[in-house]
Amino acid sequence: MNCAEAEELLGAYALDALPEDEARRVEEHLRSCAEHRATAAELRQTSSLLPLTVEEGDPSPNLRVRIIEAVKATPSHRVDPDTAARRAGATRVVPMRRLARLPNWAARASRFAIAAAIVLALGIGGLIGYQLGHSAQGQVAYTFQGDPTAAPGAEARLVYFKDRKQAVVAISGLPRLGSGQVYEMWLIKNGVPVDKGVSTSANGDLAAQVSGDLSQFQQFAITIEPGEQQLPTTKPILVGNLQAGSA
Amino acid sequence: MAAQLKRGESTAIESLYDRYGRLAYGLAFRILNERGAAEDVVQDAFVSVWRHAAGFDASRGSLRNWLLSIVRNRAIDRLRGSARIRTELELVEAEPRAEVPDVWEAVALDLERKQIQEGFNELPDPQRRTLELAYFGGYTHVEIAGRMEVPLGTVKSRMRIGLEKMRTFLTARGAMG
Numbered sequence: 001m002n003c004a005e006a007e008e009l010l011g012a013y014a015l016d017a018l019p020e021d022e023a024r025r026v027e028e029h030l031r032s033c034a035e036h037r038a039t040a041a042e043l044r045q046t047s048s049l050l051p052l053t054v055e056e057g058d059p060s061p062n063l064r065v066r067i068i069e070a071v072k073a074t075p076s077h078r079v080d081p082d083t084a085a086r087r088a089g090a091t092r093v094v095p096m097r098r099l100a101r102l103p104n105w106a107a108r109a110s111r112f113a114i115a116a117a118i119v120l121a122l123g124i125g126g127l128i129g130y131q132l133g134h135s136a137q138g139q140v141a142y143t144f145q146g147d148p149t150a151a152p153g154a155e156a157r158l159v160y161f162k163d164r165k166q167a168v169v170a171i172s173g174l175p176r177l178g179s180g181q182v183y184e185m186w187l188i189k190n191g192v193p194v195d196k197g198v199s200t201s202a203n204g205d206l207a208a209q210v211s212g213d214l215s216q217f218q219q220f221a222i223t224i225e226p227g228e229q230q231l232p233t234t235k236p237i238l239v240g241n242l243q244a245g246s247a
Numbered sequence: 248m249a250a251q252l253k254r255g256e257s258t259a260i261e262s263l264y265d266r267y268g269r270l271a272y273g274l275a276f277r278i279l280n281e282r283g284a285a286e287d288v289v290q291d292a293f294v295s296v297w298r299h300a301a302g303f304d305a306s307r308g309s310l311r312n313w314l315l316s317i318v319r320n321r322a323i324d325r326l327r328g329s330a331r332i333r334t335e336l337e338l339v340e341a342e343p344r345a346e347v348p349d350v351w352e353a354v355a356l357d358l359e360r361k362q363i364q365e366g367f368n369e370l371p372d373p374q375r376r377t378l379e380l381a382y383f384g385g386y387t388h389v390e391i392a393g394r395m396e397v398p399l400g401t402v403k404s405r406m407r408i409g410l411e412k413m414r415t416f417l418t419a420r421g422a423m424g
Contacts, residue, residue, distance in 0.1 A: 008407075
């Protein structure tokens with residue numbers, strides 16, 4: 001099969017809608033064509049989302065029992081922990097970030113301005129206007145609300161500085177922390193949360209810096225954790241969509 | 248959850264069922280339109296995940312997508328009365344994924360499903376119908392051309408363009424990278 005023939009069939013291939021012999025010929029072509037391999041992977045990834053377009057159903061309650069019994073009667077192929085760890089190590093991409101504080105460039109500007117922004121939750125608008133009025137074009141601002149149950153009344157204002165690849169976030173009205181707990185911030189890429197540091201606050205208000213190219217992430221979130229975690233162990237109390245921000 | 252499964256902890260199947268059982272059943276029922284058959288397929292799929300958990304490779308896709316692809320393929324096989332040889336999860340997702348904690352996925356899933364449904368519903372009717380016949384009906388491109396009474400080339404391009412439009416829609420909303 002040549003490139004032009006394969007090109008025509010990639011959509012059908014990704015949907016598993018080719019007769020077997022034709023699918024095999026496409027696969028033969030893919031082995032030698034990196035470009036079509038990448039396209040096929042993208043199309044296949046998209047088609048793998050189609051099951052999520054269906055509505056959830058209500059199976060009979062005994063299906064759960066049946067499955068558990070069937071599983072208990074079926075041996076599983078176990079992997080020894082070392083092998084599992086090695087395999088996991090190859091694909092684990094969760095960098096550990098240290099505690100995020102206000103950046104030096106912010107601290108230099110005016111401690112008073114920062115404090116005012118935090119305490120009055122004026123936002124970041126006031127803070128930024130004060131120190132970065134000249135670079136308004138490279139900023140994107142977001143406002144996120146807390147989870148209506150877990151953090152009603154919480155609000156986060158985040159301003160991203162594209163040229164610095166840094167953001168400043170001011171959050172007010174967070175639920176109070178218990179002993180030993182911290183607020184932990186996350187950026188989420190394709191459903192995978194990346195630790196962006198922890199912070200504490202006696203009154204539920206805080207401000208912090210978040211480093212990273214935010215255009216690479218889809219969501220910002222905050223959890224309450226028993227100390228800094230590599231991955232969240234609790235439900236987020238605030239989640240915001242970074243792709244819906246207005247400049 | 249994937250790590251628990253790999254260690255052979257059967258409670259992981261219970262968690263997996265609690266999270267995706269209703270979705271898996273919804274998918275099987277969408278294809279088979281019959282409760283008993285849909286439940287059988289869901290049961291087979293969960294047992295299959297359990298049996299083959301050691302071979303699960305998170306870098307090739309999520310546990311959820313793996314489970315759902317098994318449900319889909321078993322349901323289609325049952326509907327069409329033949330077991331086509333398939334390469335489940337071959338080629339899928341070039342980008343490595345870290346294992347995501349259980350509590351997180353439930354939140355992400357809800358957001359993601361809404362966006363995917365929206366992206367699918369935005370497609371022009373003929374494209375959406377073509378994807379449905381292929382994915383939920385298990386028809387080949389030639390069969391779909393016959394059913395829809397359009398040339399084969401039209402079906403091929405509707406499939407390709409439909410998937411690409413969905414991808415563009417989801418990428419623009421950050422649901423896909």
